[in-house]
Amino acid sequence: MTAMVTLPDIEEARRRIAGHVVRTPLMRSQALSRQPGAPVFLKLENHQETGSFKLRGATNASLCLTEDARSRGLATASTGNHGRAVAHAAGTLGTRATICLSALVPANKVEAIRSLGAEVRIVGHSQDDAMREVERLVSEEGMSFVPPFDDAGVIAGQGTIGLEIAEDLPDVALVLVPLSGGGLASGVAAAIKERQPQAKVVGISMERGAAMAASLAAGAPLEVQEVETLADSLGGGIGLDNRLTFAMCRDLLDDVILLSEDEIAAGIRHAAVVEGEIVEGAGAVGIAALLAGKIRPDGPTAIVVSGGNIDPALYRQILSSIKTGVA
Ligand SMILES: *Cc1c(COP(=O)(O)O)cnc(C)c1O
Numbered sequence: 001m002t003a004m005v006t007l008p009d010i011e012e013a014r015r016r017i018a019g020h021v022v023r024t025p026l027m028r029s030q031a032l033s034r035q036p037g038a039p040v041f042l043k044l045e046n047h048q049e050t051g052s053f054k055l056r057g058a059t060n061a062s063l064c065l066t067e068d069a070r071s072r073g074l075a076t077a078s079t080g081n082h083g084r085a086v087a088h089a090a091g092t093l094g095t096r097a098t099i100c101l102s103a104l105v106p107a108n109k110v111e112a113i114r115s116l117g118a119e120v121r122i123v124g125h126s127q128d129d130a131m132r133e134v135e136r137l138v139s140e141e142g143m144s145f146v147p148p149f150d151d152a153g154v155i156a157g158q159g160t161i162g163l164e165i166a167e168d169l170p171d172v173a174l175v176l177v178p179l180s181g182g183g184l185a186s187g188v189a190a191a192i193k194e195r196q197p198q199a200k201v202v203g204i205s206m207e208r209g210a211a212m213a214a215s216l217a218a219g220a221p222l223e224v225q226e227v228e229t230l231a232d233s234l235g236g237g238i239g240l241d242n243r244l245t246f247a248m249c250r251d252l253l254d255d256v257i258l259l260s261e262d263e264i265a266a267g268i269r270h271a272a273v274v275e276g277e278i279v280e281g282a283g284a285v286g287i288a289a290l291l292a293g294k295i296r297p298d299g300p301t302a303i304v305v306s307g308g309n310i311d312p313a314l315y316r317q318i319l320s321s322i323k324t325g326v327a
Pocket residue numbers: 052053054081082148149178179180181182183184185233234280282283306307308
């Protein structure tokens with residue numbers, strides 16, 4: 001029996017995090033609605049507090065802790081949207097957060113996390129070194145680790161996006177979800193498959209270094225080499241000891257689509273120029289998959305636009321070039 005997060009967990013998460021997170025809009029895209037009977041909608045998590053959906057999972061996981069555990073503080077090791085979400089959740093829930101980072105993390109990212117009121121601890125020269133410090137904070141100081149994706153509370157929190165989509169678009173036929181560690185895709189698919197069983201849920205990653213896609217193809221969690229990509233929030237592994245998200249993605253996703261860097265850049269530009277939305281690479285992959293013709297909606301479609309935190313210099317470069325990649 002595969003351990004799964006199910007609809008009641010997600011409904012409970014929704015009650016728990018209400019008031020701490022934004023119920024984001026589902027906006028119809030005129031430009032992407034090209035087939036009759038197949039309107040396309042954007043679920044705008046770039047409008048979420050902290051600029052990404054990660055706040056949902058981080059807030060739910062933190063609220064699942066006992067009051068005593070929460071009061072001893074939250075710890076994690078992410079430089080990106082998850083670190084930002086944990087720092088913000090700690091502030092709104094009245095506790096403290098320690099974010100462990102390696103010395104390689106750029107100063108502006110360190111400052112961004114500090115400015116949310118979290119303590120930043122610089123340790124070692126790799127993500128593994130930073131994670132070892134998190135483990136020490138947990139075992140020696142009793143702090144609580146908030147994992148980025150492979151955690152029932154995190155998955156249920158991300159799944160609240162699926163509940164909102166099913167409510168706003170009851171006849172949804174297709175949901176496109178960005179896919180990295182799979183917390184988002186697992187939660188959204190668990191909610192959608194129960195609320196609207198005939199709807200398809202498709203995960204989308206970049207061609208460069210997609211660990212979940214490679215693991216699903218191999219039938220077991222795999223390590224892949226991490227490479228630079230415009231969808232930087234989709235980088236990183238799924239953990240060789242993955243407990244939940246590998247099995248949930250394997251059992252619940254109908255398909256996985258991979259995108260080139262040029263396709264992702266086109267998605268970012270479309271979001272900006274046509275939809276008027278600032279969207280980071282990871283958040284633009286659903287739009288990009290439609291634009292690239294890699295999937296054709298044949299019914300009402302919801303695209304999860306997962307975040308908007310993009311480096312300003314990179315953003316200007318993408319918007320000012322007709323074709324661009326990282327290289
Ligand atoms: C973390 C993240 C994802 C991927 O979420 P997973 O749960 O790791 O699959 C997608 N988009 C953005 C903006 C993110 O920050």
